[in-house]
Amino acid sequence: MIYIENKKRKLERIQTQYPGADILDITSRSELAYAKLLSPFYPHGNIPIPFTPNAYAMCVEGIWQGLKVFESCDIDISMFANDTMRDLKRTARRFGQPLGHRKGIYGKELLNYFDARMQIYLPSYKWVLDNVPRVHALIERITERAKGHDIILLDYNTNDDYRDLSSPMSHAGLVKLYIEGKYPSPEDNVQPLTEEEVEARKLAKKQGKNKNNRKQQTLF
Secondary structure, three states: OEEEEEOOOOHHHHHHHOOOOEEEEOOOOOOOOOHHHHOOOOOOOOEEOOOOOOOEEOOHHHHHHHOEEEOOOOOOHHHHHOOOOOOOOOOHHHHOOEEEEEOOOOOOOEEOHHHHHHHHHHHHHHHHHHHOHHHHHHHHHHHHHHOOOOEEEEEOOOEOOOOOOOOOEOHHHHHHHHHOOOOOOOOOOOOOOOHHHHHHHHHHHHHHHHHHHHHHHOOO
């Protein structure tokens, strides 16, 4: 099985909850060079920019941030060439209220957050999983290992439901969906979770954590 946990969580707690599991940090700050390949910040290069023929970016995060439109700032094409894994965030604090994501560099249409996630972020990350040889080889290794072992993927975000707009999507969650053959498609007829569904999901997660904590207490 594959599980998603927060990178900031204490390693000892994760090891106690998942005894014997493999733990793999796939963030841009991973100590393992090969694990960084799965970060959306990693500069693989030649990643097609959605809705923009013959235009490419260094990393997935550069596409996501570059196509953002704010009150005081339109898209930022410099994001597409950023290969440093740093300075890729464009925030409301600096540029004002976000208005949406432009549908392509030269597009007139602005996509809302959910549509942008479905039509820009998810396809861009899937392109990397499908087409970058080193990434695909790593996915195959994780897939094979997961057949007989629990694997914990560490990420700063743990939202593994692409329909949940209450927090950023976990790329570790996308890796899990990809391996399980459940990676979403822009053509899927899905809607974002309602506020009620988001709250129910949070409650279920909290109850699950409490249950795990009770189990851990019985080990001592």
